[in-house]
Amino acid sequence: xxxxxxxxxxxxxxxxxxxxxxxxxxxxxxxxxxxxxxxxxxxxxxxxxxxxxxxxxxxxxxxxxxxxxxxxxxxxxxxxxxxxxxxxxxxxxxxxxxxxxxxxxxxxxxxxxxxxxxxxxxxxxxxxxxxxxxxxxxxxxxxxxxxxxxxxxxxxxxxxxxxxxxxxxxxxxxxxxxxxxxxxxxxxxxxxxxxxxxxxxxxxxxxxxxxxxxxxxxx
Numbered sequence: 001x002x003x004x005x006x007x008x009x010x011x012x013x014x015x016x017x018x019x020x021x022x023x024x025x026x027x028x029x030x031x032x033x034x035x036x037x038x039x040x041x042x043x044x045x046x047x048x049x050x051x052x053x054x055x056x057x058x059x060x061x062x063x064x065x066x067x068x069x070x071x072x073x074x075x076x077x078x079x080x081x082x083x084x085x086x087x088x089x090x091x092x093x094x095x096x097x098x099x100x101x102x103x104x105x106x107x108x109x110x111x112x113x114x115x116x117x118x119x120x121x122x123x124x125x126x127x128x129x130x131x132x133x134x135x136x137x138x139x140x141x142x143x144x145x146x147x148x149x150x151x152x153x154x155x156x157x158x159x160x161x162x163x164x165x166x167x168x169x170x171x172x173x174x175x176x177x178x179x180x181x182x183x184x185x186x187x188x189x190x191x192x193x194x195x196x197x198x199x200x201x202x203x204x205x206x207x208x209x210x211x212x213x214x215x216x217x218x219x
Contacts, residue, residue, distance in 0.1 A: 001076025003046040005039060006068065006093070014092045027068060037202070044199050044213050045125060045154055046072055052197055052215045054150040055120035062141060063109065063127030067093045067102075074099045077121065083109055110136045117146045125154040126211075129179045138191045142218060151193065151216040155181035157209055181212040194219045 008028050029035040056077050061069055064082035067090030073080045080102040082090050087106045094102050105112065122145050124137075131137050145151055158173075158180040179187075185195070193216040200209035 001046055001050055001072060003043050004071035004075060005042075006071060006097075010093075010096060011066075011068075014089055014096070027066075041154060041201050041211055041213070042069060042072070042125075044201050045069070045123070045152060048197060048199055048213055048215055049076065049121070049123075049152060052150055052152075055146075055148070057120050058118065059121040059123065060114075060119045060144065062122050062124040062137070063130070064090055064123075064125075065127075066090055067104075069123060069125060070094060070099060070102050071097055073123070074102050077101075079103070081105065081114075081119075083107065083112065085109070109140065113140070114144050116143050117149075118144050120146055120149050122149065122151045124151065126156065128153060128184045129155060129181075130174075130176045132176075132178045134179070134184065134187045138187065142191060142193070145218060147218060149218075150196075151188075152214070153184070153188070153216065154211055154213045155184050156211055157181045160208070185212065185214065188216060192219055193217070 012028050026038045027035065058079045059073050059077040061073060061080065061082040063084050064070065065084050065086065067082060070080060070082060070090060070093065078101060082102065083105045084090065085106065085108050087104050091104050094104065122141055124141065128134065128137060141151060156177065158177065196215050196217050198212060198214040200206050201211040201213060
């Protein structure tokens with residue numbers, strides 16, 4: 001799978017619901033260090049996907065929001081589905097980039113069901129920490145993932161270093177970051193998932209990482 005970095009000019013041209021939307025606040029941020037740090041997180045996700053090598057028939061971008069990973073996923077999978085309640089940006093991005101194998105479902109994830117074992121890969125990038133009750137999304141992910149499929153997660157650690165950098169870059173913690181990476185990963189294990197690979201961002205070492213990027217299989 002090839003990583004596709006969407007031009008900032010393209011992202012900035014897409015109307016958003018509010019100025020704080022992540023495509024503007026993060027991936028189009030004026031501070032180049034801050035901006036490239038988050039683009040690197042997506043590159044690391046791509047590296048991990050290529051390393052684990054899930055089957056490439058059908059992928060789901062779970063809570064895909066702005067569709068920032070859709071161009072990359074569309075290069076590596078025959079079909080890409082994106083589900084999110086707020087997916088207007090993703091729809092516009094797919095149209096602008098003329099991506100033919102990506103399909104958006106705009107709905108409340110907790111009220112929708114794809115059925116059982118539909119996806120070879122599910123990507124949940126910086127989304128699970130936004131669910132106050134993980135008993136909502138995790139059973140759905142487990143049901144939708146094929147028995148030999150792979151779940152990929154990216155999760156903010158919310159450690160002391162993370163909080164310190166928020167002060168430096170003048171960013172407030174989102175009100176809906178309900179869980180740390182460690183809490184989400186512990187819950188995944190209790191729901192029958194096993195971590196099979198992982199990276200830490202930055203520096204690749206588990207000393208005050210800002211993000212845990214992980215691959216999981218059902219057990």
